[in-house]
Amino acid sequence: MKVCCIGAGYVGGPTCAVMALKCPDIVITLVDKSSERIAQWNSDKLPIYEPGLDEVVKKCRNVNLFFSTDIETAIKEADLIFISVNTPTKTCGNGKGRAADLKYVESAARMIAEIAQSNKIVVEKSTVPVRAAESIMHILRANQKPGIHYDILSNPEFLAEGTAINDLLNADRVLIGGEETTEGHEAVAKLSWIYEHWIPKQNILTTNTWSSELSKLAANAFLAQRISSINSLSAVCEATGADVSEVARAVGLDSRIGSKFLQASVGFGGSCFQKDILNLIYICENLNLPEVAAYWQQVIDMNDYQKRRFSQKIIESLFNTVSDKRIAILGFAFKKNTGDTRETAAITVCQTLLEEGAKLDIYDPKVEPEQIIDDLTHPSVTESPENVKKAVQIHSDPYSAVRATHALVICTEWDEFVDLDFQRIYQSMMKPAYIFDGRKILDHERLHQIGFHVQTIGKKYQRSGLLRSWGIVPQL
Numbered sequence: 233m234k235v236c237c238i239g240a241g242y243v244g245g246p247t248c249a250v251m252a253l254k255c256p257d258i259v260i261t262l263v264d265k266s267s268e269r270i271a272q273w274n275s276d277k278l279p280i281y282e283p284g285l286d287e288v289v290k291k292c293r294n295v296n297l298f299f300s301t302d303i304e305t306a307i308k309e310a311d312l313i314f315i316s317v318n319t320p321t322k323t324c325g326n327g328k329g330r331a332a333d334l335k336y337v338e339s340a341a342r343m344i345a346e347i348a349q350s351n352k353i354v355v356e357k358s359t360v361p362v363r364a365a366e367s368i369m370h371i372l373r374a375n376q377k378p379g380i381h382y383d384i385l386s387n388p389e390f391l392a393e394g395t396a397i398n399d400l401l402n403a404d405r406v407l408i409g410g411e412e413t414t415e416g417h418e419a420v421a422k423l424s425w426i427y428e429h430w431i432p433k434q435n436i437l438t439t440n441t442w443s444s445e446l447s448k449l450a451a452n453a454f455l456a457q458r459i460s461s462i463n464s465l466s467a468v469c470e471a472t473g474a475d476v477s478e479v480a481r482a483v484g485l486d487s488r489i490g491s492k493f494l495q496a497s498v499g500f501g502g503s504c505f506q507k508d509i510l511n512l513i514y515i516c517e518n519l520n521l522p523e524v525a526a527y528w529q530q531v532i533d534m535n536d537y538q539k540r541r542f543s544q545k546i547i548e549s550l551f552n553t554v555s556d557k558r559i560a561i562l563g564f565a566f567k568k569n570t571g572d573t574r575e576t577a578a579i580t581v582c583q584t585l586l587e588e589g590a591k592l593d594i595y596d597p598k599v600e601p602e603q604i605i606d607d608l609t610h611p612s613v614t615e616s617p618e619n620v621k622k623a624v625q626i627h628s629d630p631y632s633a634v635r636a637t638h639a640l641v642i643c644t645e646w647d648e649f650v651d652l653d654f655q656r657i658y659q660s661m662m663k664p665a666y667i668f669d670g671r672k673i674l675d676h677e678r679l680h681q682i683g684f685h686v687q688t689i690g691k692k693y694q695r696s697g698l699l700r701s702w703g704i705v706p707q708l
């Protein structure tokens with residue numbers, strides 16, 4: 233069997249690499265319109281950082297896994313084609329700011345329609361609105377050449393960045409949606425056969441196409457809703473003396489609720505949660521279900537509130553002004569073990585501090601400096617690019633980032649931050665020295681003993697000056 237995947241990004245790359253590793257009898261060609269991205273996939277420095285990915289790619293590359301810009305040949309030769317292109321939120325026109333922009337999916341479908349000379353199974357891997365397969369089908373069948381048959385399947389991806397290889401190797405489930413016809417069932421069986429190389433058959437779930445498409449949006453909405461729920465309670469904890477970690481543990485031990493995704497934080501980021509919930513909201517509005525739309529909107533509103541709340545409390549704690557103060561930002565990626573910054577909470581925190589006149593010293597072990605500057609000079613950021621560049625310094629080492637700063641802010645939960653020498657950091661910072669732990673990863677008791685003023689999420693002031701509730705002016 234020959235497989236082609238259109239879109240060599242965070243999903244296409246790891247997914248095809250694991251598939252190639254587990255299916256030596258299948259030849260997989262990953263294509264992208266970006267020649268730069270394909271060149272990176274063919275080089276020693278892959279375009280994305282993902283633990284374990286390098287090893288898998290090195291093992292399979294040019295054996296049964298190929299990276300190419302020759303989209304035409306790859307489509308022509310393939311029996312099965314994954315569409316794994318980006319589906320960002322629309323930035324203009326109908327549904328601006330909410331609907332998924334399907335222009336890349338559509339262009340992939342049009343390429344297939346134009347190039348295909350034999351039967352193809354076309355698989356939606358991208359996250360799409362429910363009934364998107366209908367549009368793909370429409371494009372393919374309207375341009376169908378005589379004697380060519382297309383089957384369209386939905387096969388959403390559930391991997392999370394930072395754990396993608398493990399998620400793919402040990403998927404909780406693989407979901408395949410198809411048409412309820414004989415041909416549809418045969419196409420589902422062919423795709424299932426690929427996954428059966430390494431996924432137990434009982435974990436391969438088959439549904440109708442629309443259930444599969446909606447399940448992907450639903451899964452992300454549920455996951456994000458848990459984070460917003462615990463983050464909402466973190467505000468109650470700070471106001472009352474309850475500790476959100478203790479609450480999360482007590483609640484999560486109920487086996488009906490479960491303990492995962494109850495980590496209170498500065499707010500969720502990443503390219504998927506917000507985009508996919510907005511997409512769900514847009515669908516609900518179009519289906520004339522305003523109550524359902526409002527329900528899911530609240531998950532996003534709570535996340536925005538949490539990011540704002542954290543940023544504001546940094547400012548309030550630093551005597552209500554950060555103008556010309558140096559503040560170290562440790563971590564810029566939206567979570568640990570990735571270099572991805574899409575929708576990272578760090579952008580909101582940095583942007584708010586920059587608007588208040590702060591100077592930022594930023595360190596992240598995996599995010600490229602150009603990416604940070606690019607994110608902070610994006611048109612949506614109100615500060616002018618020149619001002620941002622003057623006010624931001626990117627560091628390649630955390631100790632240089634914190635030197636002579638008034639405060640240190642943890643935005644990403646990188647493991648290496650836990651083991652930093654905080655005694656050394658304290659000595660090099662301005663006094664009083666503040667730490668704002670937006671990820672709840674540090675040993676706050678010890679930091680207090682060193683002399684830091686520490687604030688975190690979901691925990692009120694304890695002992696003299698250890699953890700102060702946000703909103704209370706700290707004692708010096």
Ligand SMILES: NC(=O)c1ccc[n+]([C@@H]2O[C@H](COP(=O)([O-])OP(=O)(O)OC[C@H]3O[C@@H](n4cnc5c(N)ncnc54)[C@H](O)[C@@H]3O)[C@@H](O)[C@H]2O)c1
Pocket residue numbers: 238239240241242243244263264265266269316317318319336337339340357358359360389390391392393503504
């Ligand atoms: N990132 C994740 O963790 C994740 C997880 C599950 C699902 N998803 C979904 O998977 C899809 C892809 O996400 P991603 O993060 O990999 O995106 P990405 O932006 O990293 O990669 C998409 C790639 O598609 C390419 N592309 C776009 N149009 C093309 C065309 N017509 N021909 C050839 N190449 C084209 C782009 O150049 C880009 O390299 C999205 O729908 C996303 O919602 C993402």
Ligand SMILES: O=c1ccn([C@@H]2O[C@H](COP(=O)(O)OP(=O)(O)O[C@H]3O[C@H](CO)[C@@H](O)[C@H](O)[C@H]3O)[C@@H](O)[C@H]2O)c(=O)[nH]1
Pocket residue numbers: 359389390391392393394452455459492493494495496497498499500501502503504505566567568
């Ligand atoms: O208890 C938690 C768990 C996560 N997060 C944050 O939530 C965001 C998203 O994290 P995660 O879900 O682990 O990473 P993603 O790569 O965005 O993966 C999500 O989005 C993907 C794209 O659709 C899906 O495939 C995955 O199943 C889904 O977990 C990150 O900012 C995390 O720091 C928290 O704040 N608290």
